[in-house]
Amino acid sequence: MQVAEASTPKPTLPDAQTVTSVRHWTDSLFSFRISRPASLRFRSGEFVMIGLPGDNGKPILRAYSIASPNWDDELEFYSIKVPDGPLTSRLQHIQPGDQVILRPKPVGTLVLDALLPGKRLWFLATGTGLAPFASLMRDPETFERYEQVVMMHTCRTADELTYGRELVENLKHDPLLGELYGADFAKRLLYYPTTTREDSPLMGRITDNLQSGKVNADLNLPPITPETDRAMICGSLAFNTDVKKVLEGFGLHEGANSEPREFVVEKAFVGDGV
Known part of the structure; x- marks a missing residue:
C-alpha cells in the first residue's frame, strides 16, 4: 500500500x-x-x-x-x-x-431517514459500493437507531476487502463509539466479508448467502423479516437488482426519502467505465 x-x-x-x-x-x-x-x-x-x-x-x-x-x-x-x-x-x-x-x-437514498424504524440494519455492498457504509458505520446515529448493524461486503479477492476490513477493525477501537457503547460495540457491528474468486474463510455472493440463510447461521441471527430488519444496497446495477429481488422475497419493500420503507437502493454508483 x-x-x-x-x-x-x-x-x-x-x-x-x-x-x-x-x-x-x-x-x-x-x-x-x-x-x-x-x-x-x-x-x-x-x-x-x-x-x-x-x-x-x-x-x-x-x-x-x-x-x-x-x-x-x-x-x-x-x-x-x-x-x-x-x-x-x-x-x-x-x-x-x-x-x-x-x-x-x-x-442520495442511502440515508437513515429513508428507512422505517427497525431492530437490525443490513449494509449490502460489492467493491467500492462499501463507501457510503464507511460513512454510516462511523456515525453514532446509526447505532442509536439500530440495535445491530450487519456489514456484508463481497469482492473477488481478499486484497480487495482490505479497505473495509481495516475500517471495521479500527471502529472497534474508536474512542467515540467505544465511549458510547463500550465492549458491547463489537456485538453491535457484525462484519461478514466474502470473496467470489479467491479462496478465503468466507466465500459466496451476497444473494446466495442471504437466500440460503448461511449468513444468519454464521452470525447467529434470526431470519430476515419486515418487522425487524432494514437494509441498504450499493453495488453494480445487476447486483442492486438481484439483491432487491432477494429482499422483496423476504417481504421487504423499497423506500425513499419521501416514503421510508424497509430497504433502499443507491442508484448513483461509480462503477466500471468511470
Whole structure:
C-alpha cells in the first residue's frame, strides 16, 4: 500500500478542494481525502459530484459517495481505477496538494431517514459500493437507531476487502463509539466479508448467502423479516437488482426519502467505465 499526505494549500480552481492524502490499496482500488468546505452539510451515506478539468476545459464529473462521516473535518472517497475511464484514469494519479473539483450538493437514498424504524440494519455492498457504509458505520446515529448493524461486503479477492476490513477493525477501537457503547460495540457491528474468486474463510455472493440463510447461521441471527430488519444496497446495477429481488422475497419493500420503507437502493454508483 502507498500512502501520501500533505498540508492543505488554498484551492485556486472554481469549486475545487485540495487533496490531503491518498492511499492505494490494490492495483485497482484507492482512497483519498480532500479538504471540506466550511459550508458543506451532508447526511452520512449521501454522495456528491467530484472530478477533474477535462482537456476541452469542461470538467469531468462523476457521483461519488462520501466515505467519511458527517462529523469529519475532511471528505474521504473510495474509488476503483479504470485504465481507460475518462475520470479515474486520471484521478488515480492525484497527489497530496493537487486539486479536485467538488460540487457541494449532497444527495442520495442511502440515508437513515429513508428507512422505517427497525431492530437490525443490513449494509449490502460489492467493491467500492462499501463507501457510503464507511460513512454510516462511523456515525453514532446509526447505532442509536439500530440495535445491530450487519456489514456484508463481497469482492473477488481478499486484497480487495482490505479497505473495509481495516475500517471495521479500527471502529472497534474508536474512542467515540467505544465511549458510547463500550465492549458491547463489537456485538453491535457484525462484519461478514466474502470473496467470489479467491479462496478465503468466507466465500459466496451476497444473494446466495442471504437466500440460503448461511449468513444468519454464521452470525447467529434470526431470519430476515419486515418487522425487524432494514437494509441498504450499493453495488453494480445487476447486483442492486438481484439483491432487491432477494429482499422483496423476504417481504421487504423499497423506500425513499419521501416514503421510508424497509430497504433502499443507491442508484448513483461509480462503477466500471468511470
